[in-house]
Amino acid sequence: MLLSYLPLLIIALFGVGAFYASRARISAAPQRSLPGLPGHYGWYGTLWTVVPAALVYAVWTVVDDQVIRNLVLSDFPDLSGTAATLLYVSIENAAAGVVTDHVPMASVELLLNLENLSAAARFALVTAVSVLGFFWGWRRIRPELTARDRVETALLVALFIASIIAILTTVGIVLSLVFETFRFFQLVSPFEFFFGLEWSPQIALREDQVAASGAFGAVPVFAGTLLITVIAMLVAGPIGLMSAIYLAEYAHPRVRAVIKPLLEILAGIPTVVYGFFAALVLAPSMRNLGVDLGLTISSESALAAGLIMGIMIIPFVSSLSDDIMTAVPMSLREGSYGLGATASETIKRVILPAATPGIVGGFMLAISRAIGETMIVVMAAGLAANLTANPFEAVTTVTVQIATLLVGDHEFDSEKTMAAFALGLTLFIVTLALNVVALRVVQKYSERYE
Secondary structure (H helix, E strand, O other), X not given: OXXXXXXXXXXXXXXXXXXXXXXHHHHOOOHHHOOOOHHHHHHHHHHHHHHHHHHHHHHHHHHHHHHHHHHHHOOOOOOOHHHXXXXXXXXXXXXXXXXXXXXXXXXXXXHHHHHHHHHHHHHHHHHHHHHHHHHHHHHOOOOOOOHHHHHHHHHHHHHHHHHHHHHHHHHHHHHHHHHHHHHHHHHOOHHHHHHOOOEEOXXXXXXXXXXXXXXXXXXXXXXXXXXXXXXXXXXXXXXXXXXXXXXXXXXXXXXXXXXXXXXXXXXXXXXXHHHHXXXXXXXXXXXXXXXXXXXXXXXXOHHHHHHHHHHHHHHHHHHHHHHHHHOOOHHHHHXXXXXXXXXXXXXXXXXXXXXXXXXXXXXXXXXXXXXXXXXXXXXXXOOOOOOOOOOOOOOOOHHHHHHHHOOOOOOXXXXXXXXXXXXXXXXXXXXXXXXXXXXXXXXXXXXXXX
C-alpha cells in the first residue's frame, strides 16, 4: 500500500525541488533583462518535473489492474464473462486476507507477486521520469527563455481541460437520464406519466403478489412539489426581501455587521436539523393548534414542510437581494434624494426597480433550491402521493420519490427504478427552465440601467 502512494510523494518532492533549483539558476542573471519573474522559471522547471511523471503514474494506474487481471486469468482459458469475474474477485479477496473456499492458491500468489512487481516498477519509472524531467527543465533555464508565456500557456491548457471535463461530465449525466427515461417510456406510456392521477410505483417482486403492476401517473408528485414550493416561497420571499431592504438601506453599519452574519448562519444549518425541528416541534404544534381551531391538520403536512423550508431559504433570498441592492449605483440614490424624494420613495421607485433583475434571478434560484430539497420533505411532509391543494394534508415531492424509488431490492431495469430517471429528467428540465428564465430577466432589464 505504501509503495502505491510513494510515487506521488516522490513527484511532489521533486516538484518542490525543481521550483527552487530553477529559480536559483535564473537568479544569477540580470533581472531587468529577464522576460519574466524568477518564479515563472521556477514553475517552468516544476511543470517539466511534475506533469510527465504524473501522466505516467495515472496511465500506469489505469492500465495496471486490467493487465494483472488478464495475466491471472490466463491460467483459466475456459472461463469468461461473469464466471471469470467471480473467480477473480475471489482471488482478490483471498489476496486481501479474506478467507474464501475453493480459491487456487497459485493464482493468489501470482496476483500478489504481480501487484508487488507492478508497484515497484511504477515507483521506479515515475522516479526516473521525475529525475529526467527535472534535469530537462533545469537545463533549459536560460535568460532568453520566455518562461512566463510558457507557464501561462500550460495553465491555459489545464483550465481548458478542466472545462472540457466539466462539460463532458454534464453531458454524460444528461445522456444517462435521457437514455434511461427513453427505456422507461418504452414500458410506461408518456401520457400516463405526465397526465396520470395515480402514483403507486410499488411493483411486486412476484406476479402472484397484490399490486403486481404499479401506477405511474406523476401529477400528484408534481402537484405536491408545487404546493410545498409555493408555501416555502410565500415565507422566504417577503421576509427575505424585507430583511434585505432593511440591511441594505436602513441598518446602521454596526447593526448590519451583526445581523447579516447571524441571518446567514441559518444557511449553514444542515437540512436534517430543519427536518427534525419540523417533525418534532412545528408539525405537532400545528396539529394541536388545528385541534383547538377545529381543523384537521395531518402530523405530516405540506404546510409544515413548506414553512420550515421557507425559513431555510430566507438567508438565500436575503443575502442575494442585499448584495444586489447594495450594488445599485450610488448616483441613482443621490439623484433621487436631490429631487426631494424620501428614503422609502427612493427604495420603491429607484432601488427596487434597478435591482429587480437580480432579485428575480435570486428568487428563481431559491425556487430551484426549494424544488430540489429532499430531507425536510421526507421528515415533515411524508411519502404519500396525494393529489390535493390542501396544505394540511400529507404530500410528496419529486426528489423524495426519486430517493424512494432507488431504494429496495428491485432490479435496475424495472419500471420502478427507471421511473426515478424520468422524474429526474423532468426535474432537470424544470430547473433548467427556471434558470434560463432568471438569466433572461437579468439580461433584459440590466440593459435598461446601463
